[in-house]
Amino acid sequence: MPGGNENRIRVVFNLPMNGDRQENAVNHVIEYLKQQRSKKIGIDGFTHSEIYPPVFQGYWWDTEPPLSDDSPKLVEDNLVLFVVDYLKPNAQIHFNLFGEIQKLKSEIAAIYGRFADAEQEVWVVSFGIARQR
Amino acid sequence: MSNEQNRRDFIGRSFRLGGLFAAFGSWNTWSAFNHFSHESKDNSAPVPSRLLASEPNEVIDHFIRARGAASIYYCQMFFPTFLAGNEVQNVIALAELSEKQMGLVDQINRSRLRVVPAVAAAHMLPLANETDAHMLRDVFLKAHKASFSDDPCRMALGYIWTCMTAAVIRNRSNWGKMMAGADIVKAAEEVCLKFLCDDDSTLPLIHTSASAWQFLMTYQKALIQRGRLAVDELRSVEAAINQIRRKQGLHYSWLDKIDKLYEGLNNYDEMPPEYFELILGRCQTKPGSPERKVADFFVLLRLYTMYLNHLGAEDKLKSPYLSGAEVARDMNKRSFAFLADYGVSPNDWKTLRLSVGSLIPRDGIKYLDSIFQNYDTTAKEAGAGGIEAHYAEWYSKHVPFNKLLPEELAAADAYDSEGAVNSALESLRQSKDVESRLAFCLPAIIQGCNWEMNSTVADKRRCASVEEAKQASLSVLATSRYATAFKLLSERTENFPKAEVVQISKPAGFSLAGAGGDMPLRGKETMNESSSENENRSQKGKAVEQASTSPASVPLKLQWKSRLGFYRQKKALCFSTDEEFAKMLKLFWEDDTLYGLPRNHAGQRIIVVPAEAVACIRDKGFTHFREIDVVSSGSLPPEKEARFRREQGMK
Numbered sequence: 045m046p047g048g049n050e051n052r053i054r055v056v057f058n059l060p061m062n063g064d065r066q067e068n069a070v071n072h073v074i075e076y077l078k079q080q081r082s083k084k085i086g087i088d089g090f091t092h093s094e095i096y097p098p099v100f101q102g103y104w105w106d107t108e109p110p111l112s113d114d115s116p117k118l119v120e121d122n123l124v125l126f127v128v129d130y131l132k133p134n135a136q137i138h139f140n141l142f143g144e145i146q147k148l149k150s151e152i153a154a155i156y157g158r159f160a161d162a163e164q165e166v167w168v169v170s171f172g173i174a175r176q177r
Numbered sequence: 178m179s180n181e182q183n184r185r186d187f188i189g190r191s192f193r194l195g196g197l198f199a200a201f202g203s204w205n206t207w208s209a210f211n212h213f214s215h216e217s218k219d220n221s222a223p224v225p226s227r228l229l230a231s232e233p234n235e236v237i238d239h240f241i242r243a244r245g246a247a248s249i250y251y252c253q254m255f256f257p258t259f260l261a262g263n264e265v266q267n268v269i270a271l272a273e274l275s276e277k278q279m280g281l282v283d284q285i286n287r288s289r290l291r292v293v294p295a296v297a298a299a300h301m302l303p304l305a306n307e308t309d310a311h312m313l314r315d316v317f318l319k320a321h322k323a324s325f326s327d328d329p330c331r332m333a334l335g336y337i338w339t340c341m342t343a344a345v346i347r348n349r350s351n352w353g354k355m356m357a358g359a360d361i362v363k364a365a366e367e368v369c370l371k372f373l374c375d376d377d378s379t380l381p382l383i384h385t386s387a388s389a390w391q392f393l394m395t396y397q398k399a400l401i402q403r404g405r406l407a408v409d410e411l412r413s414v415e416a417a418i419n420q421i422r423r424k425q426g427l428h429y430s431w432l433d434k435i436d437k438l439y440e441g442l443n444n445y446d447e448m449p450p451e452y453f454e455l456i457l458g459r460c461q462t463k464p465g466s467p468e469r470k471v472a473d474f475f476v477l478l479r480l481y482t483m484y485l486n487h488l489g490a491e492d493k494l495k496s497p498y499l500s501g502a503e504v505a506r507d508m509n510k511r512s513f514a515f516l517a518d519y520g521v522s523p524n525d526w527k528t529l530r531l532s533v534g535s536l537i538p539r540d541g542i543k544y545l546d547s548i549f550q551n552y553d554t555t556a557k558e559a560g561a562g563g564i565e566a567h568y569a570e571w572y573s574k575h576v577p578f579n580k581l582l583p584e585e586l587a588a589a590d591a592y593d594s595e596g597a598v599n600s601a602l603e604s605l606r607q608s609k610d611v612e613s614r615l616a617f618c619l620p621a622i623i624q625g626c627n628w629e630m631n632s633t634v635a636d637k638r639r640c641a642s643v644e645e646a647k648q649a650s651l652s653v654l655a656t657s658r659y660a661t662a663f664k665l666l667s668e669r670t671e672n673f674p675k676a677e678v679v680q681i682s683k684p685a686g687f688s689l690a691g692a693g694g695d696m697p698l699r700g701k702e703t704m705n706e707s708s709s710e711n712e713n714r715s716q717k718g719k720a721v722e723q724a725s726t727s728p729a730s731v732p733l734k735l736q737w738k739s740r741l742g743f744y745r746q747k748k749a750l751c752f753s754t755d756e757e758f759a760k761m762l763k764l765f766w767e768d769d770t771l772y773g774l775p776r777n778h779a780g781q782r783i784i785v786v787p788a789e790a791v792a793c794i795r796d797k798g799f800t801h802f803r804e805i806d807v808v809s810s811g812s813l814p815p816e817k818e819a820r821f822r823r824e825q826g827m828k
Contacts, residue, residue, distance in 0.1 A: 053431045063766055064759070064762035064763040064765065064766045064767075065759075067583075067762050067765075067766075067778075068758070068759050068762050070778060071758075071778040071780060071782065071783075071784070072780070074778050074779065074780035075781050076779075076780075077778030077780070078779075078780050094740065094741065094775070094777065095776060095777050095778050096765075096774070096775060096777075097739070097740075097773070097775060130457075
C-alpha cells in the first residue's frame with residue numbers, strides 16, 4: 045500500500061576484516077544472512093559496505109592488561125559494516141525479534157570462532173526506523 | 178538543503194579551493210595545468226580511449242553522443258586512428274554516412290552529424306596533398322554553407338570553427354604546415370561580419386563568431402611564424418582580420434577583447450586553446466591571475482549566450498540562428514550545467530558582474546542575477562552534478578588537450594632516438610606478435626604528430642618498417658614509464674590489447690621503475706591498472722610476473738584499481754570446496770600480484786572480482802571454480818529487474 049510508514053528495527057554490526065580468515069568469516073556471515081530470508085523472520089534484504097578493501101576503520105582500546113605493560117593498547121580494526129532492517133512482528137509474521145537479533149550475534153561469533161579467531165566482542169546495535177512507503 | 182545540493186556545493190567549493198592553490202605565471206605555463214592529481218585517477222574520463230575509433234560509424238557515434246567536455250575533446254583530438262595519414266577516403270566515408278543518418282536523428286544530433294565531415298576535413302587538411310586538400314576544403318565549406326545560410330545552425334557553426342582552431346594547434350606539424358585556404362578564411366570573415374552587422378537577429382552568432390575570430394587570430398600567428406612560406410595565405414588572413422576590425426559596430430567589443438588576448442602571443446607554445454577549453458581549465462587557475470581573467474571573459478560570453486537563448490525561448494528575439502524555444506531552453510540548461518560542473522558559482526558571478534561593463538545589457542544582467550540567485554535549483558534542474566561533474570576535475574587538469582600527457586611527450590624524445598627504437602625493435606623481433614590496431618595513435622598522440630602511413634613511418638625512423646614501428650610503439654608504451662599514456666588510451670576500451678604486455682630491453686634514455694631509474698609516474702598508477710582484461714592473458718600474460726634475470730628488463734607489477742566498482746566487467750567465482758576457497762583468500766592477502774585486488778562476497782564461497790583478474794587467478798593455479806557473469810542492476814531493463822526481484826522473493 046503506497047504512503048505511510050513501515051516500522052522496522054535496523055540492526056547495524058561491524059565485522060572485522062583484517063586477513064584472509066576473517067574475510068572467509070565475512071563470506072559465511074553473508075551466506076547466513078542470505079539464508080535468513082526464507083525463514084520468515086523479517087529479513088528481506090541487507091546492505092554491507094565494500095568487503096575489500098574495507099572502507100571503515102575502527103579503533104578500540106584493549107583493556108585487558110598485557111603481561112609486560114599495564115597501559116591499554118589502541119587496536120585498529122578494518123571493518124565491514126552491515127545493515128539489516130528487520131520487519132517487526134505483525135499479524136502475518138510471528139517471531140521473537142530481539143531473540144533473532146541475539147541469534148544473529150551468536151552466529152557471527154560462532155562463524156568467527158570457526159573460520160578466524162573468536163572475537164572478544166561483535167558490535168551489534170539496533171534501533172527503530174520508519175521506512176517510507 | 179538536500180544531499181544533492183550539498184554534494185554540488187561541495188564540488189563547487191573543491192574546485193574553487195583547487196583554483197586557489199593553482200599558480201600560473203603566463204600563457205607559457207598553460208602546460209602547468211597538466212600537473213595531475215595523484216588521487217584522482219579513478220575519475221579519468223573514458224574519452225581518450227574512444228579516440229581510438231577506426232570505423233566511420235564509430236567515429237560518428239562517439240562524436241554525436243559526446244556532451245560537454247567530451248565533445249570539446251573530440252574537436253581538439255579528433256580520432257587519430259581514423260585519420261592517421263592521408264586518408265581522404267575516410268573523410269568521404271564519414272560524409273556519406275552522416276548524410277545517410279541525417280534523417281534519423283534529432284535536431285541537436287543533426288547539427289553534429291552535419292559537422293562531422295567538416296571536422297574530419299579540418300583535421301585532415303595538414304596531411305593531405307594539394308589535390309586532396311582542395312576536395313577537403315570543399316567538404317568543409319559545404320558544411321559551413323549549409324549551417325550558415327542554407328539551414329542556419331549556430332551549433333554546427335560553433336563546432337566547425339572550434340575545430341579549425343583546434344586543427345591549427347593540434348600539433349607542431351599542423352602549426353607549421355596547415356593551409357586553410359583563402360575560401361575558408363573568407364568564410365570565417367563572413368561569420369564575424371554577420372555578427373557585427375548591428376542587427377539583433379544575428380546576435381546569436383556571438384559564440385560562432387568568437388570561435389571563427391579565435392581561428393583567425395591563431396592562424397595568423399601560425400602563418401607569421403612560417404615567414405615567406407605562407408605570404409599569400411597570411412595576406413588573406415590579415416585582410417579578413419582588418420576587415421572585421423574596421424567594421425567595428427555595437428558588438429565589436431566582444432571580438433576586441435579576444436583580439437587583445439592574442440597580443441604578445443606569437444609561437445605555438447603560447448597559443449591558448451579554443452575558448453571552451455579555457456572555461457574547462459578555469460577552475461585550475463588562480464583567482465585574479467591573467468589566465469583566470471581570460472577564462473572569466475569567456476564564461477561571460479557563455480552567460481551572454483544563455484541570455485540570448487532565454488530571449489529566444491521567450492520569443493523576444495527572432496533569429497534564423499535560434500532553433501525554436503524548446504531547443505533554446507535545452508541549450509540553456511546544458512550551458513548552465515556545464516558552467517556549474519566546472520565550478521562557476523554565484524560568487525563568481527558577483528565578480529564577473531563587475532567586469533560586464535557594456536558587454537551585457539541591463540536586462541541580461543537581471544536575468545543572470547536571477548539565475549545565480551536560484552543557483553541550486555537552476556543547476557539541479559539543468560542536470561549539473563551528473564557524469565560531467567564526475568569527470569570535470571580530470572578534464573580541467575588536462576587543458577589544453579593538445580598538450581595531453583606532457584610527461585609522455587617529453588619521454589617521446591627518447592623514443593625519437595634511433596638507438597631507442599632499434600633497441601625496442603630488436604627486442605620485439607624476438608617476441609611474439611603484438612596486436613597493433615591502436616599503436617598508431619599512441620605515438621601520434623604522444624609525439625604530437627600524425628604518422629604518414631603511405632611512406633615509411635617517419636623521417637627519423639626510416640630504418641623501421643611500419644609494422645615493426647607500430648609494435649615498437651605499443652611495447653615502449655607498455656613499459657611502466659608510459660603507463661599513464663597506456664592507461665588513458667586503454668581504459669574502458671573494448672578489445673584493447675591490454676594483455677599484450679611485453680618486456681623489452683631498456684632503451685637508451687629511458688628511466689624505468691624497477692630498473693634503478695627514477696620514476697616520473699604519478700601516484701601508484703602503473704600500466705597494469707588496465708592491463709589484464711584480455712582473455713588471452715592466461716596464455717600470454719605471464720610476462721607480467723616474470724622477473725627477468727636480465728638487468729635491462731623491467732619487471733612489471735600488477736596494480737589494481739582501488740574499488741571494484743571502477744571495473745566495468747566483473748565475474749563471480751564460485752568455488753566448490755571450503756578448502757579451495759580459503760586457499761584463494763589466503764593468496765589474495767599474501768601474493769604480491771593479487772594483493773589489493775578489490776572484491777566482494779556473495780556467500781556460499783562466491784567471490785566477485787574484476788573480470789580481468791580471472792586469468793591472473795587461473796595463472797596462480799586455481800582452476801576449480803565456476804565463472805558467473807555479473808550484471809549491474811542498472812543495466813537491466815526494469816521489467817527484467819522486477820522479474821528477478823519477484824523470483825528472489827524481494828519486494
